[in-house]
Amino acid sequence: MRHFITIVLLILLPLCAKADNSQLYKQLDAAIEKRAHYVEVKEKSLNDIKQGAKYVTSNEDKLKLYEQLANGYKAYEYDSAMTYIKKGLVLAQKSNNILYHKRFQLSQTSLLITRGFYAEAKNIMQKIEPKEEDPLDYQFQYYYTLYGLYNNWSTYCENNEFSKNYNQQKVKYLKKAIELSPKKDAFYYYLMGELYYYSNQPNKNQNQNQIMKGAENMTVSKNPTSLKLSMDVENGTNPLGAMQTKSTSVGSVRLDAEAAKCLAVTEAIGELMSHAVVNVYVTEKAELDKAE
Numbered sequence: 001m002r003h004f005i006t007i008v009l010l011i012l013l014p015l016c017a018k019a020d021n022s023q024l025y026k027q028l029d030a031a032i033e034k035r036a037h038y039v040e041v042k043e044k045s046l047n048d049i050k051q052g053a054k055y056v057t058s059n060e061d062k063l064k065l066y067e068q069l070a071n072g073y074k075a076y077e078y079d080s081a082m083t084y085i086k087k088g089l090v091l092a093q094k095s096n097n098i099l100y101h102k103r104f105q106l107s108q109t110s111l112l113i114t115r116g117f118y119a120e121a122k123n124i125m126q127k128i129e130p131k132e133e134d135p136l137d138y139q140f141q142y143y144y145t146l147y148g149l150y151n152n153w154s155t156y157c158e159n160n161e162f163s164k165n166y167n168q169q170k171v172k173y174l175k176k177a178i179e180l181s182p183k184k185d186a187f188y189y190y191l192m193g194e195l196y197y198y199s200n201q202p203n204k205n206q207n208q209n210q211i212m213k214g215a216e217n218m219t220v221s222k223n224p225t226s227l228k229l230s231m232d233v234e235n236g237t238n239p240l241g242a243m244q245t246k247s248t249s250v251g252s253v254r255l256d257a258e259a260a261k262c263l264a265v266t267e268a269i270g271e272l273m274s275h276a277v278v279n280v281y282v283t284e285k286a287e288l289d290k291a292e
Contacts, residue, residue, distance in 0.1 A: 140180040
């Protein structure tokens with residue numbers, strides 16, 4: 001009996017498989033050809049904001065512009081994003097704008113998470129827990145960021161003594177974010193899907209154990225037929241300010257693909273894109289043969 005199965009191997013940036021160099025180089029060349037356009041569009045947008053800042057006098061308007069610049073650079077250039085976050089923190093403190101000070105700390109946390117500074121991000125989050133009087137969008141963004149923190153942390157610490165706690169925290173803060181998300185927003189249903197998936201993990205594991213018991217005497221061979229290299233790229237934010245991503249296919253890779261070369265190609269492409277690469281992964285398609 002022959003079956004087809006698609007196996008997705010998801011790795012958060014440490015990852016993947018080896019590329020068919022000729023095809024991947026074509027993808028890289030195509031991205032390089034558009035590099036100037038990407039840079040021009042991004043720089044023009046950011047320069048327009050900077051020019052506008054010269055004519056702003058009120059502290060609150062300056063804080064808004066610093067926040068726009070920080071968000072603009074966030075998926076483009078880490079150091080510049082952090083520069084405007086720090087400018088915002090200083091100005092918010094000088095002008096005694098408590099809410100904006102917390103917003104910039106939250107932006108700082110999101111940026112740290114992208115670099116794997118989880119403990120540092122957690123320390124900041126503990127200082128800026130929202131209050132009832134804080135705007136709902138800030139409360140949502142806070143708990144969604146905490147969900148993202150523990151989601152990344154649990155992945156990094158998969159199957160060690162800390163992963164169970166991180167997974168529990170992940171679901172806890174995901175539920176809080178859902179409570180604050182507008183019910184008619186498409187992102188609400190996305191979050192509900194995430195919650196459904198994580199909530200059914202114990203049942204999934206139990207069912208897998210039952211299946212495995214029945215398969216102990218079964219002889220099955222897996223024969224890979226194709227590998228596809230893809231990456232998730234930042235794609236702006238939803239109405240509540242949460243990061244959105246879109247999947248971009250790099251192309252097919254050889255079955256004997258090496259992880260280091262795949263990652264090197266996606267990183268090279270990522271440096272030329274106007275948005276940051278969040279995840280890189282390989283999808284394997286294989287035939288399963290069961291001995292009769």
